[in-house]
Amino acid sequence: MHRRGVWDGMAHGLDWSNLQYFHEVARTGTLSGAARRLGADHATVGRRIAALEHSLGRKLFERHQRGYSLTRQGRRLLAIADAMEREAARVEAHAGSDAVGGTVRLSTLEGFGNFFMAPRIGGLLAANPGLVLEWLTIQQLVALSRREADITVTLSPASGARFRSEKLTDYRLALYGAPAYLDRHPPIRDEADLRAHLFTGYIEDLVFTRGLDYLGDLAGGAISARLQNSSLGAQLAAIRAGLCLGVLPVFVAQAAGEGLVAVLGGEVALVRSYWMSVSEDDADNPRVQRVCETLRDSVMAAGDLFMAEP
């Protein structure tokens, strides 16, 4: 068995160092400049770029006499490398702060957080004067690390044994449109009629969280969204303004008030679930428990709001 060489790539996945080199070359535009910043030789940088291109099977740079310039595919990769760089920068920044005083960090999906929980969180703050709540509203695109927050609410239980997960509730989704939109179009009688319509939905490429690809479940998957937005709030706004149809949780539509009509009421029946997860380490922290209880109790008190008929 021979040793692993640069050109073999790694056994599993790629070498993050090469991405780091790539990022620096893309930033500075030259091998030499990147080499200076990395504390390495330009020859080394060139070799690692070549290795990365080889392992991806793609040309990332246009070799030019005066430097390197990104190809189209390189530009796409740079967006990702940028994101990694941003994370890496946090290592040094956050290294000192050990955080935590009276703060609890909670992360929830947009629908549950903004349209259900936000108006109901007052009691918790009133009853606990020392408590500061840091609340991340996450969109489907950022499958945020569960370690980033003390408590997370997501669509599926946390994998791995380091977390305790419990189901909060199931909830129903339905297809909605605005009266103005429905008046302008012929009546919709069955799923087949849907194909002629304009839809909004999540951005397909970015759907990490499994279970948010609603439209695929409709009309045999023949529907796709021409207006794709990462935010539920934007989708709601577009539907209410009468631009298009879209799938919404029933409780979100109710919270939004007037201006929404369920299309094909009974036929389109989607159900998803909210799960609450808390890290094993924090499970017995009283503050964290307090917040968990509030979430649980609020869902309980809401009765059948989540499973209501549209």
Add this chain to the structure above:
Amino acid sequence: MHRRGVWDGMAHGLDWSNLQYFHEVARTGTLSGAARRLGADHATVGRRIAALEHSLGRKLFERHQRGYSLTRQGRRLLAIADAMEREAARVEAHAGSDAVGGTVRLSTLEGFGNFFMAPRIGGLLAANPGLVLEWLTIQQLVALSRREADITVTLSPASGARFRSEKLTDYRLALYGAPAYLDRHPPIRDEADLRAHLFTGYIEDLVFTRGLDYLGDLAGGAISARLQNSSLGAQLAAIRAGLCLGVLPVFVAQAAGEGLVAVLGGEVALVRSYWMSVSEDDADNPRVQRVCETLRDSVMAAGDLFMAEP
């Protein structure tokens, strides 16, 4: 000059490879397991973990006879490494898709996107039947790479010469509360009265986008938010529900309709700006231009909505 060694760390920043090794050890819990997955020897993995700890000056793992377990500081680092891992995974996933047919990717801040532009985007889609719009609603926490989208709307012009930026408009912000909240509390006559109140705002740690730290500008910086949320929509919901006070763009408050009263109307006068940036490469793409025009025209047509008095 001697060569750079593992123990020296890098000249600038840390070695991403070491983070990759760290991530794998944290995941598997053993050096040997990580080594197998990485296609390396357990001795190598152990040395690199030691090097990372040395360069950070922190102990990341508890050495145990049966494996490695994370320390408290290691757990914090893992959250970051997880995020990097997630990005790295996209490299291989996205490597194939070269995207782009008739799609344009747009990213906007939540206020501008969800509360202004979303209801006004219908004409663009109607006039361009082939166009698919991928629309990222970004929150303040994710200072998303501008390369991630074809067009971005942010609070400041893009730095660097690779982008063309233009100012869309200034906009005004004011302090709002719900009638129910204001009725329950003594009248607010000047900024000093604000100190007794409960506020919502962005998560302080995560404010990357400069210019979203509204509360710091009020009452001499003596105010801080006990309810911190990364999403404007959630803050709006909390304010409307009468839980607290908060700063909102005036046009957002107007779009939200009833249930909001401006506090200290004239005195609290905050102004920010929206900038639209487009990559140099895409500037002459007709589809991209079409979307840019729509944004420009919509803002223009809105008249003084953005600078309206509360």
Add this chain to the structure above:
DNA sequence: CCTCGTCTGTGCATCCGCGCACAGACTATG
């Protein structure tokens, strides 16, 4: 108790990636 399988930790010889040095090409400045 013994054996097997797993884990970490540590010398040691080896080899591969590294920095170095130099060549060739282009630009800017005078």
Add this chain to the structure above:
DNA sequence: CATAGTCTGTGCGCGGATGCACAGACGAGG
């Protein structure tokens, strides 16, 4: 035209990181 300062690309010799082998410790299972 000449010179100085960039840049990339390519051999070459070297040394440090790597894989290997082995020791020691622990748990499971017969």
